[in-house]
Amino acid sequence: MTTLETLAHELRQPLSAILSNAQAAQRLLAAGGRAAGEVREILEDIVACDKRAAALLRHLEEALRASTRAGEQPESSLLRRAQGEQV
Amino acid sequence: MSLSADTLYIVDDDAQARAALVRLLRAAGYQTRAFGSASEFLEAHAHLERAPGCLLLDLAMPEMSGLELQQALCRAGCRRPIVFLSGRGDISKSVRAMKGGAVNFLTKPVDARELFAAVEEALAIDAAERSAWVVRHGVVERIATLTPRERQVLGQLVSGKINKQIAAALGTAEKTVKVHRSRVMRKMHAGSIVELVKLASLVGIQSGISPLLGASAPTAPAAVQPSRH
Numbered sequence: 001m002t003t004l005e006t007l008a009h010e011l012r013q014p015l016s017a018i019l020s021n022a023q024a025a026q027r028l029l030a031a032g033g034r035a036a037g038e039v040r041e042i043l044e045d046i047v048a049c050d051k052r053a054a055a056l057l058r059h060l061e062e063a064l065r066a067s068t069r070a071g072e073q074p075e076s077s078l079l080r081r082a083q084g085e086q087v
Numbered sequence: 088m089s090l091s092a093d094t095l096y097i098v099d100d101d102a103q104a105r106a107a108l109v110r111l112l113r114a115a116g117y118q119t120r121a122f123g124s125a126s127e128f129l130e131a132h133a134h135l136e137r138a139p140g141c142l143l144l145d146l147a148m149p150e151m152s153g154l155e156l157q158q159a160l161c162r163a164g165c166r167r168p169i170v171f172l173s174g175r176g177d178i179s180k181s182v183r184a185m186k187g188g189a190v191n192f193l194t195k196p197v198d199a200r201e202l203f204a205a206v207e208e209a210l211a212i213d214a215a216e217r218s219a220w221v222v223r224h225g226v227v228e229r230i231a232t233l234t235p236r237e238r239q240v241l242g243q244l245v246s247g248k249i250n251k252q253i254a255a256a257l258g259t260a261e262k263t264v265k266v267h268r269s270r271v272m273r274k275m276h277a278g279s280i281v282e283l284v285k286l287a288s289l290v291g292i293q294s295g296i297s298p299l300l301g302a303s304a305p306t307a308p309a310a311v312q313p314s315r316h
Contacts, residue, residue: 020107
């Protein structure tokens, strides 16, 4: 995989987790009962996943800015930072 | 949803993605077991092979990838259905996965409805495989009750020989062959030669000779060929 493909994959993980978490919460709420505790955990994870995805995008922007300044390839430093964001 | 004893085995190295999948599938009533790596799964699965269920496998994992895990299971003779989860742009890998027997190949982020449909399909395949195994096992057990002579007669019958030919091949009287033949039919629980051939083919007896499966009557192959070609 190229660095950009790896980055795309890294971005898919939190997005995937956000979607599955949200759809799990919808089901739990639709079923009623004592879902509040689990829904709270789900919402915490959604927030964390969103921040993780946002951090990936921030790194991408920084790397792109740096590369246009220096005329360099941003990919390797970008990848290091992106993978550092993994839980 | 599924209220059976089926278990969904989830293998994903990403803790957040894994937890979210588990929550979603549990909220839908599925039983799940999650693993953070292929090796972790393989270790646990050695004791679980008989348990019904399917595998939800992340394609890109460090150390051992989803495809490598699929190959390892295949080598071990495990036919548990696999649903792959992956990022886009993995067309060549998806082809490899499907050729390796994967049930489906879903792109992350995956929608719940799409995920449940793939899971249901995989569980149905798993159930069918398991009941087919039970049937095959039954045939093997019936064959085990046959005497060596009866097994020889079975082989001859399955390859489309008539009594007279069997008697000649085994160097015995036609009358004796008839006796063996009725015992074979009774012990194999076969009502007809067609049924006997089907049972035998389930366990690979004479499976190399495909025309015999088309020869529904116990006719000599020489008599069958002109009408088929």
